[in-house]
Amino acid sequence: MTPKIRVLIVDDSKLIRDVLTAILNEQPDIEVVGAAADAFQARDLIKELNPDVITLDVEMPKMNGLEFLDKLMRAKPTPVVMISTATERGSEVTFRALELGAVDFVTKPKLAEQAPEDYGDIIAEKVRAAKTARLKGPRREGDLSSVEATMPPVMKRPVPKGVKTADRLIAVGASTGGTEAIREFLVGMPTDCPGIVIVQHMPENFTKMFAERLNGLCQINVKEAEHNDPILPGHAYIAPGGKHLWVKRDEGQLLCKLSTEEPMNLHRPSVDFLFRSCAKFIGADAVGVIMTGMGRDGADGMKAMKEKGAWNIAQDEATSVIFGMPREAIEADAVHEVAALSKLRDKALAASLKKREAAK
Numbered sequence: 001m002t003p004k005i006r007v008l009i010v011d012d013s014k015l016i017r018d019v020l021t022a023i024l025n026e027q028p029d030i031e032v033v034g035a036a037a038d039a040f041q042a043r044d045l046i047k048e049l050n051p052d053v054i055t056l057d058v059e060m061p062k063m064n065g066l067e068f069l070d071k072l073m074r075a076k077p078t079p080v081v082m083i084s085t086a087t088e089r090g091s092e093v094t095f096r097a098l099e100l101g102a103v104d105f106v107t108k109p110k111l112a113e114q115a116p117e118d119y120g121d122i123i124a125e126k127v128r129a130a131k132t133a134r135l136k137g138p139r140r141e142g143d144l145s146s147v148e149a150t151m152p153p154v155m156k157r158p159v160p161k162g163v164k165t166a167d168r169l170i171a172v173g174a175s176t177g178g179t180e181a182i183r184e185f186l187v188g189m190p191t192d193c194p195g196i197v198i199v200q201h202m203p204e205n206f207t208k209m210f211a212e213r214l215n216g217l218c219q220i221n222v223k224e225a226e227h228n229d230p231i232l233p234g235h236a237y238i239a240p241g242g243k244h245l246w247v248k249r250d251e252g253q254l255l256c257k258l259s260t261e262e263p264m265n266l267h268r269p270s271v272d273f274l275f276r277s278c279a280k281f282i283g284a285d286a287v288g289v290i291m292t293g294m295g296r297d298g299a300d301g302m303k304a305m306k307e308k309g310a311w312n313i314a315q316d317e318a319t320s321v322i323f324g325m326p327r328e329a330i331e332a333d334a335v336h337e338v339a340a341l342s343k344l345r346d347k348a349l350a351a352s353l354k355k356r357e358a359a360k
Contacts, residue, residue: 004031005131008051010042010068011035011083012060016108020055020083023120030127039068046076053079053130055123056102058093066096073101079130081123083108091209098179103130103321107203129176129294133321136180165230165254166195168352169247169286171278171305173271175201175293177321179210182291185345186218186236193220194287194352195231195254197239197247199269201293204241211238229256239269246277254282265297271325275301284309287351289344290335292320296328303334311351314338 009020009032017035024030033049036042038060046054054072058065069080082105084094094105104126170193174181178200189196202210208224214236215222223229225237225245231254239245244259257277264270271290275298278286288305290298292315302312312335314326319341329335339347 002029004029005127006031006033006049006052007127008033008042008045008049008054009035010039010054010060010065011057012037013057016057016083020123023123024127026120027124030124039063039065042068046072046078051078053081053127055081055083055106055127056097057083057108058097066093066100069097069100069102073135077101077135079103079133079135081106081126081130091206094206095179095210095213101135103133103135104176107205125294126176129322133177134318134323136321165252166233166235167254167285168194169231169254169278169282170194170196170289170348170352171247171274171282171286172196172198172289172291173274173293173298173302173325174199174291175267175271175295175297175322175325177292181315181319181321181341183214183217184341185289185291185348186214186220186222189218189220189236189345190349191219191234193234193349195233196220196236197225197231197245197256197274198236199239199245199271199274201267201269201271201297202241207238207241214238225256225258227256227258230254231256239274242268244269244273246274248277248281265295267297271298272301275305278310279304279308282308282310286310287348288312289315289348290326290329291315291341291344292322293325294322295324298325299328299332299334302329303332306334306336311354312336313344313347313351315344316340 007024009017011017021032024032034045036045056065080102082097082102084105106123106126211222211224220234222236224240237256246257248255248257264273288302288310306312314329314335316338317323
């Protein structure tokens with residue numbers, strides 16, 4: 001019999017601790033072995049119980065969640081799922097937590113509001129993913145790659161109107177572990193790169209700040225996608241939480257489109273939704289990139305892209321936090337090559353350049 005996933009809950013609210021305990025203990029493969037009201041109780045319980053996964057609040061007395069997470073990942077790296085509110089301030093804190101080594105996060109519903117019916121399943125799925133995650137060292141403030149550190153300041157221009165859009169496209173899909181993977185992929189991307197469209201599984205209120213953070217790090221322009229945005233070279237467009245992002249050629253213009261159609265593979269935005277549109281409207285002018293994530297979203301869409309002449313690349317297992325999505329795409333025979341995260345950007349650019357040269 002497979003041992004249950006042993007979870008420690010860390011939250012200063014007794015009500016939240018009780019709610020999370022009840023939710024997780026309903027799962028047949030998960031057991032809450034302890035609950036702590038602050039970081040110091042958590043420290044002692046971690047030593048005593050050695051949990052598989054920790055759920056961690058952000059705002060706590062004595063020591064906040066980020067300070068505790070930083071110390072934990074230095075002393076005893078353990079998979080952590082952050083519990084955060086979906087506020088602007090909470091979003092910023094959540095992204096910092098992911099930089100420090102947290103595997104994923106769950107938006108905490110307000111106590112006055114009823115939680116979604118599938119809230120327990122969402123938390124349980126993230127706990128299961130965290131249990132299998134490949135932990136990486138935390139990225140500190142100012143800990144930038146050599147590319148970032150030597151990058152000259154760039155005066156970014158607003159998206160121009162009425163100009164020729166990109167003729168080539170890089171489409172990216174990611175889930176758990178993807179925020180850091182996408183950051184590494186985009187930092188160092190040259191300003192003459194093809195247009196880039198990205199689906200990262202992320203709830204509403206987080207994607208806009210995610211795009212803004214990336215825009216501050218990158219030479220290229222990064223923004224949350226809006227309906228009918230022209231897809232321009234040197235620009236990346238992040239799918240907004242709660243909406244599908246797809247692409248279409250319209251009278252010679254390559255445009256972002258948004259949709260509120262039903263979730264695909266339980267996700268909205270869905271990687272498959274984006275990739276299928278690339279297969280239909282972009283064909284051989286597209287390069288597909290599938291990154292770290294749990295589940296199989298993107299595999300079928302990437303297969304369709306390959307059948308239409310696109311070149312597809314998957315992140316390798318060694319550098320993926322969760323290898324689920326890349327593995328599914330590889331097993332579906334949808335991928336041309338597999339590469340480490342540090343190589344994905346160069347391979348995507350090289351593939352796109354080959355396609356441009358072949359088209360001449």
